[in-house]
Amino acid sequence: MIKMNRKMEYALMALRHMSQKSTTQLTSAKEIADHMHIPFDVIARVLQVLSSKGLLKAEYGASGGYSLARPLSEVSVHDLSEMLEGHVSLTKCLSSDEPCDISSACNITNPILTLNKKVQEFYRSVPLSEVLHV
Numbered sequence: 313m314i315k316m317n318r319k320m321e322y323a324l325m326a327l328r329h330m331s332q333k334s335t336t337q338l339t340s341a342k343e344i345a346d347h348m349h350i351p352f353d354v355i356a357r358v359l360q361v362l363s364s365k366g367l368l369k370a371e372y373g374a375s376g377g378y379s380l381a382r383p384l385s386e387v388s389v390h391d392l393s394e395m396l397e398g399h400v401s402l403t404k405c406l407s408s409d410e411p412c413d414i415s416s417a418c419n420i421t422n423p424i425l426t427l428n429k430k431v432q433e434f435y436r437s438v439p440l441s442e443v444l445h446v
Contacts, residue, residue: 319396323362337379
């Protein structure tokens, strides 16, 4: 029902890979792409976003790479999703400023709002360390 997108999958794969290293070891996008058999350009963009959002530290140069800037126990699934996608809702009508085509006749707006709130609360309660078993 609720489907995780590729960017989220790749981010989780990268974070798990990085969490298994010492905090002083850097991880490059190429290393993750090669080790996980995922597209370099996509994982490079994901790592750049996570760095710009403060989850990763970036060191540039020939021997550069990324390391965790925050413990994964302090970052929720919801936090990671918002870093990668921005604010996400279950339905288009909850995430758009424009009313949908059937808004005048819709009889599930309030139940969907309630469900959306519960889903977001759940995702906020799940730290990445729990999901990744680190």
